[in-house]
Amino acid sequence: MRVVIAEDSVLLREGLTRLLTDLGHDVVAGVGDGEALIKTVGDLASQGELPDVVVADVRMPPTHTDEGVRAAVRLRKEYPGIGVLVLSQYVEEQYATELLAGSSRGVGYLLKDRVAEVREFVDAVLRVAQGGTALDPEVVAQLLGRSRKQDVLARLTPREREVLGLMAEGRTNSAVARQLVVSDGAVEKHVSNIFLKLGLAPSEGDHRRVLAVLTYLNT
Numbered sequence: 001m002r003v004v005i006a007e008d009s010v011l012l013r014e015g016l017t018r019l020l021t022d023l024g025h026d027v028v029a030g031v032g033d034g035e036a037l038i039k040t041v042g043d044l045a046s047q048g049e050l051p052d053v054v055v056a057d058v059r060m061p062p063t064h065t066d067e068g069v070r071a072a073v074r075l076r077k078e079y080p081g082i083g084v085l086v087l088s089q090y091v092e093e094q095y096a097t098e099l100l101a102g103s104s105r106g107v108g109y110l111l112k113d114r115v116a117e118v119r120e121f122v123d124a125v126l127r128v129a130q131g132g133t134a135l136d137p138e139v140v141a142q143l144l145g146r147s148r149k150q151d152v153l154a155r156l157t158p159r160e161r162e163v164l165g166l167m168a169e170g171r172t173n174s175a176v177a178r179q180l181v182v183s184d185g186a187v188e189k190h191v192s193n194i195f196l197k198l199g200l201a202p203s204e205g206d207h208r209r210v211l212a213v214l215t216y217l218n219t
Contacts, residue, residue, distance in 0.1 A: 001052045001125065001129045002050075002052045002053075003020055003026065004027075004028060004029045004040060004053075004054045004055070006032070006033070006034070006036070006037040006055070007056070007060075010032070012115075019118065019121075019122070028044065028049070032061065033061045034070060034071035035071075037068070037071045038074060041054065050079060052130075053082065053083035053129035054072065054075060054084050055085045055087065056071060056072050056085070056087070057086070057087050057088070058089075068086065069099060073099055076106075082106065083106035083107070083108070084107055084108070085124065085134060086099060086110075087110055087111070088110075088111060089111070105131045105132070106128055107134075108124055108125075108134030108135065110135075111136045114136060152199075152215065153215070153216065156193075157193075163176055163190040163191065166179055167212065167213055167216075168213045173187045191209075198211075
């Protein structure tokens with residue numbers, strides 16, 4: 001494989017370079033921020049020497065927020081033939097979803113802890129370089145959980161979602177009725193349907209209105 005590594009930790013970057021080169025792969029460049037990653041891949045492309053795969057940290061300088069994953073998403077759009085494997089300290093659903101949007105070929109998202117499992121990590125890099133997918137089990141679990149939450153809200157009608165949104169703003173049933181120009185009874189019916197569709201049965205220990213709003217906010 002021809003590999004470009006983007007990681008601001010010099011120790012980890014050099015460690016990944018040594019690991020891959022010892023196994024016979026060619027690390028053609030190592031950079032420490034997202035802008036350098038984009039420039040390096042662009043320079044290689046202009047020379048007709050695109051790498052097979054880019055391994056990039058999600059968070060890199062200057063803000064250490066999302067520079068790495070934004071660079072990875074951009075590279076996937078500009079150079080569809082390059083595999084992109086991002087590494088993260090934690091599962092960050094928004095970034096994982098953005099990276100996986102569209103084609104899932106040649107893409108991976110692993111937690112950095114997996115790097116310690118050398119065989120699995122190298123297998124993942126190879127798989128992504130060859131157009132496959134490598135997703136950390138924890139990433140899969142959280143994305144599936146998020147999908148299930150969204151499926152729950154998908155059961156609501158547009159009007160019920162509107163009522164729930166106003167509930168999330170802290171409005172009472174009467175205030176919701178005034179906002180939507182409907183009767184209090186109509187709002188009460190919508191709220192009852194929301195509780196039913198979200199699986200919120202009456203109980204002494206839970207406040208269904210709060211639980212419904214939390215479900216809405218968590219999605």
